[in-house]
Amino acid sequence: MIKIYHNPRCQKSREGLKILEESGKTFTIVKYLNQPLSKEEIEELLDLLDISAEELIRTKEKVWKENYKGKELSKEELIEAIQEHPKLIERPIVVKDDKAIIGRPPEKIKEIL
Template identity: 70%
Template sequence: MIKIYHNPRCSKSREGLNILAESGQDFQIVKYLDLPMEKEEIKEVLSLLGISAEDLIRKNEKVWKENYKDKKLSEDELLEAMQEHPKLIERPIVIRGEKAVIGRPSDKIKDLF
């Protein structure tokens, strides 16, 4: 089963959703702003992506600039920030089995098929 961490207000996330819909494959939509991920789930996603917590953070978000920008944060503190402020998480994230991609650009999602 394919899973997409989706933000309906994000154009890239909507593009990713369209790619999945056009693929004809079954997928699950996770609206992670409505139901924030737990730290363990974020860790699992990071592991599948093969990146650090810092690489998953949207640093242009207002909440990042106002609260975290010039601070030296540990991996755990970054995970807590993403759990508390899910808007900080890059999107969309698409997972299929043991593979995951951040759908920026959207065509990266097609690499999972």
């Protein structure tokens, strides 16, 4: 099963979706802005990606700069920030079985297919 965490307003995410469509493989689209991820889902993504919570965050987003930049935050606090502001999630993320990858650049998605 392949799943893409997708933000339709993001160019890189749209490019990643196109790569999946062109692969001919069956996949599910998770529009995480419409349905924010639970704490458990975020922790699972972090485990699959094998990264820290900080590495999942888009630190150039306005909401990050205004509310969190320069603060010492625990993993729990970072996850709460992601839940409260899902646009902070790096994108796109593609999950296949027990592996995941952040599609930046989108061509990286081909590595997991």
